[in-house]
Amino acid sequence: MTSLKGDQGTARALNRRLILNEIRRNGPTSRARLAEQTGLSPAAITFVTTELLQEGLLVEKGERRPIPLDIHYSGHFVLGLKLMEDRLEAVLTDLSTQILSRITLDLPDHQPETVALYAAQAQKELCEQSGVATENLRGIGMGLPGVIDARSGMCLSSGRFGWKNIPIARMISEQVRLPVWVDNDVNAFAVAERLFGRGKSVSNFVVVTVGRAIGAAVVLEGKLYRGRNGGAGEFGHTLSEYRGRKCECGRLGCLEAYASERSILRHFQEISPRHHNIQIEGLIRQVERRNERILNILEDAGSRLGRNLADMANLLNPDLIILGGEGVRLGEAFFEPMQAAFRERAFDCVADELPIVIDDWGDDAWARGAAGLAAEHFFDFELQPSETAPASNP
Numbered sequence: 264m265t266s267l268k269g270d271q272g273t274a275r276a277l278n279r280r281l282i283l284n285e286i287r288r289n290g291p292t293s294r295a296r297l298a299e300q301t302g303l304s305p306a307a308i309t310f311v312t313t314e315l316l317q318e319g320l321l322v323e324k325g326e327r328r329p330i331p332l333d334i335h336y337s338g339h340f341v342l343g344l345k346l347m348e349d350r351l352e353a354v355l356t357d358l359s360t361q362i363l364s365r366i367t368l369d370l371p372d373h374q375p376e377t378v379a380l381y382a383a384q385a386q387k388e389l390c391e392q393s394g395v396a397t398e399n400l401r402g403i404g405m406g407l408p409g410v411i412d413a414r415s416g417m418c419l420s421s422g423r424f425g426w427k428n429i430p431i432a433r434m435i436s437e438q439v440r441l442p443v444w445v446d447n448d449v450n451a452f453a454v455a456e457r458l459f460g461r462g463k464s465v466s467n468f469v470v471v472t473v474g475r476a477i478g479a480a481v482v483l484e485g486k487l488y489r490g491r492n493g494g495a496g497e498f499g500h501t502l503s504e505y506r507g508r509k510c511e512c513g514r515l516g517c518l519e520a521y522a523s524e525r526s527i528l529r530h531f532q533e534i535s536p537r538h539h540n541i542q543i544e545g546l547i548r549q550v551e552r553r554n555e556r557i558l559n560i561l562e563d564a565g566s567r568l569g570r571n572l573a574d575m576a577n578l579l580n581p582d583l584i585i586l587g588g589e590g591v592r593l594g595e596a597f598f599e600p601m602q603a604a605f606r607e608r609a610f611d612c613v614a615d616e617l618p619i620v621i622d623d624w625g626d627d628a629w630a631r632g633a634a635g636l637a638a639e640h641f642f643d644f645e646l647q648p649s650e651t652a653p654a655s656n657p
């Protein structure tokens with residue numbers, strides 16, 4: 264008997280997930296159409312959708328029959344936190360990661376205890392600012408650079424913050440008393456792209472971010488590929504030049520040592536003495552003024568990125584490549600050589616009709632990604648939060 268119940272429970276969970284994801288991908292859908300698309304019987308569709316409507320996860324859109332059903336995006340809220348070197352960027356979003364409210368808190372240091380306290384502070388202020396009651400928050404997602412064991416919410420290592428084996432999800436959860444999901448920031452970005460962005464309608468895609476560092480996240484058969492212990496996607500540390508420039512990771516010749524925004528900036532400072540103090544905004548102005556030195560650096564950096572991207576595409580044969588991160592502001596002078604080098608190196612069958620698109624979420628991409636970690640469990644609800652602290656005593 265128990266096993267029958269268990270099977271029924273599993274089937275019910277699978278049907279719920281099937282229906283929610285069908286509507287997420289295709290937008291508002293009638294019950295009849297859902298039955299066609301999912302292959303479930305009309306009776307099963309009625310049963311499951313009634314349950315989802317009662318729980319407030321679905322809403323009926325309009326009154327014209329057949330009435331389309333949609334996800335009740337605006338009825339549920341999550342928080343996205345992006346941990347930066349000197350600050351915590353926080354957003355409160357609806358279930359589709361549309362940002363309703365945002366705040367940036369300057370951090371005095373990167374101690375995990377400090378980050379947990381500031382996360383709680385951000386949650387409090389965002390709820391006040393947006394008028395969303397804390398009990399309507401479904402959870403918190405946080406993205407940070409480093410190797411993260413997303414299942415346990417443990418930061419295994421983050422060179423940027425000097426962290427090793429920090430149970431950061433539990434530490435935040437103890438402060439906020441909400442489920443907390445933590446992942447590498449590029450993975451988080453890919454999760455949001457998979458749920459609500461351009462990755463919504465494809466099974467296999469790669470997200471590459473160019474910013475201070477270069478990262479990648481790989482989605483295979485609709486699932487984020489994390490590797491054995493969360494270390495997958497260290498694309499910035501694939502080889503660009505044997506025994507070449509020194510990388511932040513300590514190795515020589517990594518792609519990141521040539522093509523990250525930070526490396527491009529350093530390179531320009533080195534070869535253009537009058538710009539030895541220039542910052543990224545100034546560098547962008549030099550690009551606009553067609554400064555030949557910076558254009559040459561960007562051509563070299565873009566080509567290197569394109570070559571390594573082609574290697575990755577040759578390995579994975581993805582449906583789509585999404586480029587994001589602050590580096591997208593480097594513009595055509597960076598991306599044209601990248602595209603050219605990519606087409607030269609990638610196999611024809613891999614490169615033909617493979618779209619390489621530039622993300623258009625802009626500065627919000629990281630925070631939306633983090634919010635996506637928390638929104639994800641509505642659609643893949645067998646995923647457990649990294650850590651859930653026991654509810655505090657009333």
Ligand SMILES: [Zn+2]
Nearest residue numbers: 500510512517
């Ligand atoms: Zn490296």
